[in-house]
Amino acid sequence: MTGQRHARRQRRRGPRAMILTPLTALPFAAPALAAEPAMTPLADPVRLALVVLVAGLVLCLAITAWFHRAMRNRWRERMRAMEHALRHARLANAQADVFMASEPQALVSWPTPDGEPMVESDGQFTALNTPPGRILAFGSWLGPADAQAMDQALARLRDTGAPLSLTLRAGDRFISAEGRIVAGAPSLRLREITGERDARARLEDQLAATESELGAVRDMLDEIPQPVWVRDRDERLVWANAAYVRAVEATDVAAVTRDALELLDQTSRAEARRQRAQGAPWQARIPAVIAGDRRIMEIVETPGVSGSAGIATDVSELARLRDDFARQTEAHARTLDQLPTGVAIFDASRKLIFHNAAYRLLWTLDQDWLESGPSDGDILERLRVWRRLPEEADFREWKARILASYTAVESHEHWWHLPDGRTIRVVINPNPQGGVTYLYDDVSERFQLESRYNGLLGVQGETLDTLREGVAVFGPDGRLRLSNPAFASLWRIPREVVSSEPHIDEVVSRARRTAGDDASWMMLRDAVVGLEDRAGGTCRMEGRADADSVLVVDCRIAPLPDGSTLITFTNVSDSVRMERALTERNEALLKASQLRDDFVHHVSYELRSPLTNIIGFVEMLGNGMIGPLNDRQREYADHILRSSTALNAIIDDILDLATIDNGELELTREPVDVRATIAAATRGVEDRLAEAAITLHVEAPSATPGFVADGKRLRQVLFNLLSNAISFSDRNRNIWLKVREDGDAIRFDVMDEGHGIPAEVLDKVFERFESHAPDARRRGVGLGLSMVRAFVELHGGRVEISSRPGVGTQVSCFFPARAPESQGAASQGPASQGPANQAPAGQAPASARPALETPHGARPSAPAPAGDAPPAPAPATGETLAKLSPD
Known part of the structure; x- marks a missing residue:
């Protein structure tokens, strides 16, 4: 310390000596100036210049000494500041060493923009199995996402000086990265997070992952069509997906939570609340209004720690x-x-x-x-x-x-x-x-059917082989597929040719030698191979069987469902010859029949005039106009009158039948009173009933409706039936006449207790001029039943007969309750084409048009089978109109 102070003193003395050095020269200059008394100090230019120079030097030295002193003081202050900064730097360096050693970390700096980075790290940080030179290779020790984020942030730091602060994950450890510009150079600090910071980083990482997953889940839930919602503990909506927003027709999720727009009704929410209170999920299928449409929704709401979550699935389509x-x-x-x-x-x-x-x-x-x-x-x-x-x-x-x-x-x-x-x-x-x-x-x-079919084919084959008609079947290609021996024999075609399935052209060329009818053969050919619509047809060909006989063959063409064509050839040579003979005979018979009809018609008209005169004169005799007669004469006159009247009735019947045959008979249709008509008809047979001691039972209910008919012909029908029954009944017998409704018809039944009609005779009772009475007393001309059937059928009705020999006969006539549409001229009916089996006629009034008849009975076209059960008179079911007895 003493040495240092001595050095500082020496450094302070040096400047002072430099300042005093010029001043020491002043005493030596004064004697020199004094040695020249004659001169003034300013009179000598040299002196003046010297003085000025000395003064300048002194001034310069003074200024230099001042500047030197000032600079020395500045450098002294700077030295003291640098010493202070050095002490602080050493302290900071020591503190940094302590800080660097306090946790694993690394420091990277770039002194020059293009220079190599300086990496400082302790042994603990390099324990991450990352050499110091590979620290900046972030992909080798970080995940791809963290490495990419680190590269981008470091590039921004070096390019723009933007600071960075990231938390990175290296395996199961967390690394904090911080970077900024320090002393004009970018610096990066990497340190491993431990302790509470590590736990916090892990929690933050888990939070970020959870938020990411939650965001992904929300994004996914926004894409699904099912409405999803979340409630808090207070049952308030806190979140809903896009489908829920659309379902309640809101603008966004905020509007849903702010306005509490519920998808479920209050009852459903209350039920869900009860289920959540018990800790159980609520599931139900309820109707709900979704975007204005009523739908069936499957609701599932599950309770959670912080509330509940629900989802609604539209099952309307599923239910449908x-x-x-x-x-x-x-x-x-x-x-x-x-x-x-x-x-x-x-x-x-x-x-x-x-x-x-x-x-x-x-x-x-x-x-x-x-x-x-x-x-x-x-x-x-x-x-x-x-x-x-x-x-x-x-x-x-x-x-x-x-x-x-x-x-x-x-x-x-x-x-x-x-x-x-x-x-x-x-x-x-x-x-x-x-x-x-x-x-x-x-x-x-x-x-079984297949077996029968095979058997049937065999039978058909044998049948075809035995037929006299020639049969040929041609396929769609025109070739002969099937034929019988009669075909080959008729046209003289060899069997070997037939077996080779020849074409229709070959068959025609061979058959023309027998019958050269080119038009018919061309028609057959066109029917087999023609392009026009296939249709059946017939033709006849003539040829020469031999030198003395003519061959006539009838051909019939029939298309088959499988496209084939069936042609049958029938040798009708004998039939044609017979037909021609029969035609000639028939023409002769027709001419004879016409002559007979003309004769009968002419004779009937010719007999009427004299017969009318006879009846007139006999009536005059009987009335006593000419004169009184005795009993025998009166009896003869009565017999003549009855016979004349009967003959007149026969003539009228013949004329009526002739009129019917010619189609000229017209019915006069009008409403008919059934009971009045029956009464009129029974009055005509009263004498005959009395003569034969026969009782007539008439049953006509008052409720029987009337119908439209020709009353005159109806009375004639009833009169003929009653006359026929009387003629074939024995004395002291009964006859029944009944009328009733039968569906849409009015039915008249006449029943007797006569001898009955044998079964072989029933077929002929309606033929004209047929009489099969057992004795001559009952035999007549055989026109009555023919008239009955003719008149009934002209009305559009029918006649039925049933009889049992030895028991009796029943004849039923059915008249339509409603008149038929056509009421014009009557045409000829089947009943008018032949004579009928009749008995001798009795006497009857002219108004009733009496006729005599054969055994009782009638049917329309064919006789009904003879009744095995006797036509016993049924008990009267209606009101009895009359009962005529011999008394």
Whole structure:
């Protein structure tokens, strides 16, 4: 210390000596100036200059000494400041060493922008298995994301001086990176975080990861279509996803939480609150209004530590699809129940889950037992016991093969030949969801049909071979596919040519030698190979069978469904010759029939005039206009009158039939009183009833409606039926006349207790001039029943007859309750085309148009079979209009 103070003193003395040195020269200059008394100090320029120079030097030295002193003081202060800074730097360096050693860290600085970095680190930091030279290779000891972030931040620090502060993760450790500009150079400090800071960094890292995951979850929840919401402990909405915002028609999540826009109604929220209070999640399917539409939502709300979270899934479409699936399943079940194929479906556990009616009927299994879901093995065992499965030597092995289908991937087909003779085709299809579907098809009938079909083909082949008609079938290509021997024989085609399936052109060229009808053959060819629409047709070809006979062949063309063409050739040479002969004979018969009809018509008109005169004169005789008659004369006159009247009625019937045959008879239709008409008809047979001692029972209910008809012809029909019944009844018998409604018709039944009509005669009772009376008393001309059928059919009705020999006959006439649409001229009906079987006519009033008839009965076109049961008079069900007895 003493040496230092001495040095400082020496340094202070040096400047002072320099200042005093010029002053020591002043005493030596004064004598020199005094030695020259004669001169003044300013008179001598040299002296003046010397003085000025000396003064200048002194001044310069003084200034220099001052400046030197000032600079020395400044440098002294600077030295003291530098010493102080050095002490502080050494202290800071020591403190930095202590700080650097307090925790693992590294310091990197760049003294020059382009120079190499300076790296300082302690041994603890390098324990991260990172050499000091590789510290800046962040990718070697940091994760990709941290390394990229560190490279970018360090580049900004060096380029722009932007400070950086990052927390990095190296394995299971956390590294703090801080960088800034220090003394004009960028510096980077890397230190390992330990202790509480490490725990905090880990928590911050976990928080960042959780926030990232939460953000990702929220982003994901914003993308899903299901509304999702979160509540706090106070049941307030704190968050909702975008679907929830759209569902409640809000603008954003803030509006949802601010306005508490609820998706669920108050009742649902209360139920959810009760479930959360018990610590259980709430799940329900409720209707809700979503964006203005009513939807079915599946709600799940789960309680949590800080509140609850819920999600709503729109199941409207699912519910609709489920309903559609249920309806479709039910429809499929109904459809399968209608199939004749047995269907049984088993699940993966081999339990029966569905069967149709055909399956149950095929195996005759109990419905209740099947609905209990028996296993496949149990069903096979039961069918085996009942002998409804194929007889197998090793049933267990056979059963194992059947059940192996549960593990198969393809369908299997089996043929079961049952002991009862049936053959079952079984198809086993594995189901995608596990289990199998059995299809049972009873093909026994198909095999039988196939056998019959093959037999039928053989029969048809033999039949074709024995036919006299030639048969040929040409395929779509025009070649002969099938023919019989008659075809080859007719056209004189060799069998070997027919067997070679010749084309239609070859067949035509060979057949023309027998019948050269080119137009007909071209028509046949066009029908086989023509491009126009295929249609059937007929033709006739003529040729020469030999030198003395003509060949006439009828051809018939019929297209077949498979595109082939069937042609049949019939040799009608004999038929044509016979037809020509019959035609000539028929023409002769027609001329004779026309002559007969003209004669009958002419004779009928010629007889009417004299017959009218006879009836007039007889009536005059009977009335006593000419003179009184005795009893015998009066009896003769009565017989003449009755016979003349009967003959007049026959002539009228003949004229009516002729009119009907010519289509000139017209009906005068008008409303008819049924009871009055019956009364008028019965009055015409009163004398005959009395003469034959027969009782007539008339049953006509007062409620019987009237109908539109020709009253005159209706009375004539009833009169003829009653006359016919009287003629074929014995004395002291009964006759019934009944009328009633029968559906849309008015039915008149006339029943007697006569001899009945044999079955072989029923077919002829409506023919004209046919009389099959058992004795001559009842025989007539046979026109009455012909007239009955003709008049009934002209009204649009029908006549039915039933009879049993020895019991009686019933004739039923059905008149339409409503008049038919056509009421014009009557056309000739079937009843007017032949004579009828009739009995002798009795006497009747002219107004009733009486006629005599054969045994009772009538039918429309063909006679009804003779009634095996007797037409016994049924008890009267209506009001009795009259009862006429012999008394």
